[in-house]
Amino acid sequence: MSEFTYLFRGRQTTGSPEELQKHMQKWVAWFQDLHVKGHLKDPGNPLDPTGVVVSGKQKTVVDGPFAEAKDVVAGHIMVDAADLAQAVELSKGCPILEVGGSVEVRPIQKLMR
Amino acid sequence: MVAALTRVFGVHNLTMAQDVVQDAFCRAVEVWAYRGVPENPSAWLMATAKNRALDLLRRERTARTYAPELGRLLESEWTLVPVVEELFASDAIKDDQLRMMFSCCHPRLSQEAQVALVLNILCGFGAGEVASAFVSGRAAIEKRITRAKKVLAQSKTLFDLSAPKDFSRRLPAVHRALYLLFNEGYHGASPESGIRVELCREAMRLTALLLEHPLGRTPATHALAALQCLNCARLPARVDGSGDLRSLFDQDRSKWDRELVQEGLKLLELSATGSKLTTYHLEAAIAAVHARAPQVEDTDWEAIVSIYDAMMALVPSPVVALNRAIAVGQFQGPRRGLEEIRAIVDGDRLAAYPFYFAALGEFEFKLGRSDRARGHFLEALAQARNPMERKFLRGRVEACEEVSS
Numbered sequence: 001m002s003e004f005t006y007l008f009r010g011r012q013t014t015g016s017p018e019e020l021q022k023h024m025q026k027w028v029a030w031f032q033d034l035h036v037k038g039h040l041k042d043p044g045n046p047l048d049p050t051g052v053v054v055s056g057k058q059k060t061v062v063d064g065p066f067a068e069a070k071d072v073v074a075g076h077i078m079v080d081a082a083d084l085a086q087a088v089e090l091s092k093g094c095p096i097l098e099v100g101g102s103v104e105v106r107p108i109q110k111l112m113r
Numbered sequence: 114m115v116a117a118l119t120r121v122f123g124v125h126n127l128t129m130a131q132d133v134v135q136d137a138f139c140r141a142v143e144v145w146a147y148r149g150v151p152e153n154p155s156a157w158l159m160a161t162a163k164n165r166a167l168d169l170l171r172r173e174r175t176a177r178t179y180a181p182e183l184g185r186l187l188e189s190e191w192t193l194v195p196v197v198e199e200l201f202a203s204d205a206i207k208d209d210q211l212r213m214m215f216s217c218c219h220p221r222l223s224q225e226a227q228v229a230l231v232l233n234i235l236c237g238f239g240a241g242e243v244a245s246a247f248v249s250g251r252a253a254i255e256k257r258i259t260r261a262k263k264v265l266a267q268s269k270t271l272f273d274l275s276a277p278k279d280f281s282r283r284l285p286a287v288h289r290a291l292y293l294l295f296n297e298g299y300h301g302a303s304p305e306s307g308i309r310v311e312l313c314r315e316a317m318r319l320t321a322l323l324l325e326h327p328l329g330r331t332p333a334t335h336a337l338a339a340l341q342c343l344n345c346a347r348l349p350a351r352v353d354g355s356g357d358l359r360s361l362f363d364q365d366r367s368k369w370d371r372e373l374v375q376e377g378l379k380l381l382e383l384s385a386t387g388s389k390l391t392t393y394h395l396e397a398a399i400a401a402v403h404a405r406a407p408q409v410e411d412t413d414w415e416a417i418v419s420i421y422d423a424m425m426a427l428v429p430s431p432v433v434a435l436n437r438a439i440a441v442g443q444f445q446g447p448r449r450g451l452e453e454i455r456a457i458v459d460g461d462r463l464a465a466y467p468f469y470f471a472a473l474g475e476f477e478f479k480l481g482r483s484d485r486a487r488g489h490f491l492e493a494l495a496q497a498r499n500p501m502e503r504k505f506l507r508g509r510v511e512a513c514e515e516v517s518s
Contacts, residue, residue, distance in 0.1 A: 024195040031192050035184040043189030075191065 001080045003041055003108040004087040008094070010101030011049075011074040026095035039079045039090055046075035074101065078108070114162055115234050116209035120200050121166055121187070123180035124216065125266040127234070133169065134237075137162040163201050167193065181270055208274060210235060211326055214319060215272035218286040219264055226261040227290045228297065233258050236315045246297060246312055280328045287323065288337055288393065291316050295341050299348070310348065317341050335384035336393035342377030343400035346370040358505045362409050374404045395424045414444035431462045439472050447476035467496040467506065474509060478516075487513035 015023070034040040049072055051064045064072075074096070081087035084107060091103040114137070118130035137158050151157040170179070170187050179187050186192040199205060217230040225247075232238040232246065244254040274280060298312030320338045323329035350368035353359050381397050398420050406412040421437035434457040442450015454460070454473060463469035474489035490510045497503040 021195070021198075024192075025199070028186060028192045028195050028199075031186055031189070032184055035186075040185060043185050043191060045190045077189075077191070 001082060002084075002087075004079050004081055004084070005106050005108060006077050006079065006091055006094070007104040007106065008046075008074045008076065008096050008101060009072065009104065010070045010096060010099065011046075023095060023099065026098075030093050030095060033093065034079060034090065039081060040077070041080045042078035044075060044077035047073060049074075070100065070102075114159060114206075115237070116213040117201055117206050118162065118166055119213060119234075120180060120205075120209045120271060121170070121183070121197060123178065124268060124271050126177065126179065127262055127266060129169070131234075133162050133165050136165050140165075159201060163197060167197060170197070207322060207325065210319070210322055211329070212271045212274055214287055214290075214323070215274065215280070215283050216265060216268070217261075218283060218290050219268065220283075220286065221264050222261050224289060224293060226257055227286070228293050229254060229257050230261045230265070231290055231294060231319070232312075232315070235319065236311075246309075274326070274328070277328055284329070284331065284333075288333055288391075291320050291323070292337060292340075292393070294319075295344070299344055313341070313345055313348065317345065332384045332387040332389065333391045333393055335380050336391055336397050339377045339380035339384055340393050340397035340400055342373045342380060343397060343404050346373035346377060346404065352501075356501075357508075358501045360505070361403060366407060366409075369404070377401065377404065390423070390427065392424065392428055395420050395427065412443070414440055418444050431457055431459050432466065434458065434460075435463060435466075435469055435472060439475075442472075442476055447479040450476045451480075465496055467493040467498065467502060469493075470496065471506065471509070474513075478509075478513060483513040483516040487517070 031040065031043060035043075049064070049069075053062045053064065054060070055062070079087060079090060081090060084105065087105050087107075091105050094103050096103060114134050115127075115130050118133055119127055122129050140161050141154070141158055145151070145154075170193060174188055183196060186196045200209070213235055214231060217234060218227050222230065229243050229247070232243050233240070238246065240255040240258060241251050243258070244251040247254065272279070272283065295313055295316035298309040298314075298316065317338070320334065320341060323334050324338060346369050347361075347364065349370060350364035350366065351359055353365075359365075377397070378401060381394075381401055384394055384397065399417055402413050402416050402420070417440045418437065421433065421440055424433050425437060435454065438450055438453030438457065441453045451473070454469075454476070457463070460469075470489045470493035474486045474493060477483075477489060478486035487510055490506055490513060494503060494506040494510065497506055
């Protein structure tokens with residue numbers, strides 16, 4: 001088993017309250033599915049689209065948004081999967097893909113000493 | 114509300130669920146005093162409890178484990194709100210109440226404990242109110258409830274409604290608890306009639322909930338609901354203007370609730386499917402015979418005797434035999450009634466039952482032997498269980514004395 005982080009980009013912003021609610025229920029179902037199958041390592045959290053970026057030696061603080069809406073990281077979770085191929089397969093159930101978003105699947109790097 | 118919250122927190126955190134509801138009510142008292150009662154108070158309470166639950170879940174996200182069937186859905190903002198919202202939706206709340214009802218009727222709990230638990234968790238009765246409903250000490254009831262909650266908490270998960278086999282197996286215990294709950298209100302010893310009507314109403318509300326569930330909609334549930342409706346219809350006439358108990362024989366039948374009678378007869382018809390006859394069917398059938406008689410003289414006693422025959426075959430007991438004997442006495446005269454009472458098997462088991470002596474008294478009275486009748490009524494008086502019964506029987510003793518003098 002290896003650990004992977006899913007980085008989600010893009011999010012559903014339009015639609016009636018019923019549509020949004022339906023969409024959220026899909027997330028619930030997907031999470032429950034990952035959990036039941038033992039893949040949900042850390043359920044993470046969604047991220048608010050606002051915020052600031054601190055950068056450089058000067059520690060410059062710049063208000064967000066940092067990029068176009070579809071490129072803003074919308075949240076993260078961690079999964080356990082046998083390998084990258086399985087992690088990718090599992091990510092295909094993510095409801096964000098239905099609303100034009102993306103999932104970036106990244107193995108956790110074990111830093112060598 | 115407690116049922117919904119317990120579904121969120123898990124049954125082992127039952128106290129937490131009750132605390133949240135308590136909090137919501139306290140907030141209501143504060144806010145409503147200041148800003149007035151909102152348009153939809155129950156929705157306001159529900160929303161307040163929901164928000165309070167969300168606060169708690171966020172603060173103690175990983176410190177506790179919650180309902181295991183929710184997995185880790187409460188740990189993350191991805192899923193927390195949608196999950197809690199769904200559990201608070203009105204359909205879900207109905208299911209939660211059913212689930213809690215079945216959970217309360219745990220086989221490891223005595224029937225008294227089951228009923229106390231239903232009253233406390235599902236009907237929101239405090240220990241004091243449960244105690245006055247049962248005419249028991251508050252401390253004893255508190256102990257009983259606490260012990261029962263522990264048993265419930267040990268079961269880890271709430272009852273699973275989706276397993277038809279478990280559902281059917283637990284259903285008779287749920288029927289029994291609802292039957293006892295209703296009877297506690299109808300015949301119960303609490304002198305406060307307010308509490309008693311409330312008990313009947315709660316039992317009917319929960320039975321109606323059971324009827325809404327496809328697996329709960331059985332002939333026995335229909336029969337139980339019919340029995341409750343038909344008996345409840347008579348409540349307004351059971352106690353007269355001065356608060357005295359009126360027996361079925363001298364109630365003002367115009368006070369009976371015709372709508373409830375109709376509802377009860379309809380439910381009784383719906384119960385007449387399937388092959389399993391229950392005591393609820395028979396009790397409801399008897400109540401229906403009474404309900405159909407505009408005057409006590411119109412009562413079809415022959416039908417009632419034959420229903421009691423069926424009941425003796427199904428669940429023979431001295432009390433059933435006594436009731437049968439009373440019906441025989443009405444049908445074929447007091448002499449026959451007395452014979453039937455004397456022929457009851459195990460009749461000595463009725464020695465602490467006031468209505469045994471009261472029945473003897475009534476028949477002797479009708480035969481014009483008022484001295485004997487008076488003796489029986491005095492014995493009944495000694496066994497009476499509450500002030501209303503006592504007052505009623507004292508009245509009968511006096512009636513005998515009036516005739517003798």
